[in-house]
Amino acid sequence: APTGYEGSILIVGAGTWGCSTALHLARRGYKHVTVLDPYALPSPISAGNDVNKIVEQGSFDDGEDGGYVSQTLLRLASEGWMNDPVFKPYYHDTGYIICAHTPDGLEQLTKREMLDQKADFEWLDSPEAFRATMPKGVLTGDFPGWKGGFKKDGAGWVFARGALMAAYEEARRLGVKFITGPQGNVSKLIEENNDIVGVETSDGQRHLADTIILANGAQAPSLLDVKDQLRPTAWTLAHIKMSPEECKLYKNLPVLFNIESGFFMEPDAERGELKICDEHPGYTNFQITPSGHKASIPFAKHQIPREAEARVRAFLQDTMPHLRDRPLSFARICWCADTPDRNFLIDRHPDYKSLVLAIGGSGHGFMHITSVGGFVADVLEDKLDGRLKTAFRWRPETAVNRNWEDVQHRRGGPNKVMDFGDVKEWTDIPPRQ
Ligand code: FAD
Numbered sequence: 001a002p003t004g005y006e007g008s009i010l011i012v013g014a015g016t017w018g019c020s021t022a023l024h025l026a027r028r029g030y031k032h033v034t035v036l037d038p039y040a041l042p043s044p045i046s047a048g049n050d051v052n053k054i055v056e057q058g059s060f061d062d063g064e065d066g067g068y069v070s071q072t073l074l075r076l077a078s079e080g081w082m083n084d085p086v087f088k089p090y091y092h093d094t095g096y097i098i099c100a101h102t103p104d105g106l107e108q109l110t111k112r113e114m115l116d117q118k119a120d121f122e123w124l125d126s127p128e129a130f131r132a133t134m135p136k137g138v139l140t141g142d143f144p145g146w147k148g149g150f151k152k153d154g155a156g157w158v159f160a161r162g163a164l165m166a167a168y169e170e171a172r173r174l175g176v177k178f179i180t181g182p183q184g185n186v187s188k189l190i191e192e193n194n195d196i197v198g199v200e201t202s203d204g205q206r207h208l209a210d211t212i213i214l215a216n217g218a219q220a221p222s223l224l225d226v227k228d229q230l231r232p233t234a235w236t237l238a239h240i241k242m243s244p245e246e247c248k249l250y251k252n253l254p255v256l257f258n259i260e261s262g263f264f265m266e267p268d269a270e271r272g273e274l275k276i277c278d279e280h281p282g283y284t285n286f287q288i289t290p291s292g293h294k295a296s297i298p299f300a301k302h303q304i305p306r307e308a309e310a311r312v313r314a315f316l317q318d319t320m321p322h323l324r325d326r327p328l329s330f331a332r333i334c335w336c337a338d339t340p341d342r343n344f345l346i347d348r349h350p351d352y353k354s355l356v357l358a359i360g361g362s363g364h365g366f367m368h369i370t371s372v373g374g375f376v377a378d379v380l381e382d383k384l385d386g387r388l389k390t391a392f393r394w395r396p397e398t399a400v401n402r403n404w405e406d407v408q409h410r411r412g413g414p415n416k417v418m419d420f421g422d423v424k425e426w427t428d429i430p431p432r433q
Helices: 016-027 066-083 103-113 127-131 160-173 217-222 244-249 306-319 372-380 386-391
Strands: 008-012 032-037 053-055 096-100 121-124 147-151 156-158 177-180 186-192 195-201 206-208 211-214 231-241 255-258 262-264 273-278 286-288 294-296 328-338 345-348 355-359
Touching: 008 016, 008 195, 016 032, 016 160, 016 355, 016 372, 053 066, 066 386, 096 103, 103 147, 156 160, 160 177, 195 211, 217 231, 217 328, 217 355, 231 294, 231 306, 255 306, 262 306, 273 306, 306 328, 345 372, 355 372
Parallel strands: 008 032, 008 211, 032 177, 096 255, 211 355
Antiparallel strands: 053 156, 096 147, 121 147, 186 195, 195 206, 231 273, 231 328, 255 262, 262 273, 286 294, 345 355
């Protein structure tokens, strides 16, 4: 039996990684697993509570073994989407167009984003070539200066909320206990004898366990000093309503992702809405904490800055100008946490032997919902692949005097990290029923 087999495990956070971890532990036979979250699932603040996410090819790792880590992550994630009955129904192998429109953007595109160079990328370098990738009437724009690669299969998108809920339901079926609502709102980690022995929730309850797994995404720094290894950063997404005829026409489209301006996939099946993300290096919310430390503090908001709306409309102008002026039906900011090298942080805490960290999604953590929980379970069992272990390790030395403005290979918008403190105007979208 694996180490800790009979022991109790608490997972803080029932988001993307918390649910994946719960599922993997249950499948390995762990019997006493409890997950805590302040919200009923799907949590409205989970980065995974979204209509779709890209399953993409990019390299997010600058380390020596970067190629190995990226390829291994991609292979394991893809195996899950292709073969795991829990996740398979949510994967859409529609293909993927990745492109840019400035010389710098194009350089980054070929060096970093088209990782799987063996894959058959058809090169697109004219507006006609772009328009021909989708049925007539979808792409009507001029694609000014756009160039990029079209990979026709082996990439695509996933119905994110569906996959998240499927992981949750399967974990629950296998015996994992979920405590949600105020009773699941972890307010602090309980430290005793130089270890973390449990958590306290906002209703005053203490939950003790043999192992505590921190998987609360961008909120992790509120419970643990992560030594500046996480930068909570938000991105922006907006939906527009499509007609039933449009939904039909827009079915099974490849993902279109311009790394300098934004991306979209087909409209979601539940509400017939098209989601557009404007691409940029992200927004922070820096504050000086009571202890005098500078930290980016996440907050929830179902609106986006007007400047983000303007970028969404500029993206539509270049690609689908017939949709440019349609009112937004939904929008929100969505928080994720970036490590300095954008590698995950999945490790046992060096000072607290019962605490395991599963944080640092770094903007590409959703597509790994199929496999990331397996890495966490491997950490518990002390058998994580050596090169992944190095890449995912606790590494405060990489965050000393961290440059909080580093764009970390992201582009778009003003090509710099923005801060919500500078945002003057927000959208005014009526709340959903
Ligand atoms: P989350 O899914 O956010 O989960 C955190 C959980 O912790 C939540 O359920 C929350 O309710 C809970 N929590 C918070 N506070 C507490 C507390 N005090 N006690 C207990 N629980 C708590 N990735 C991709 O692979 N492809 C994409 O196309 C992609 N697009 C993205 C687009 C946007 C706009 C954003 C923001 C992210 C995108 N990502 C994408 C990244 C991906 O969504 C994240 O990396 C991933 O979802 C992170 O998972 P997580 O479990 O760490 O965090």
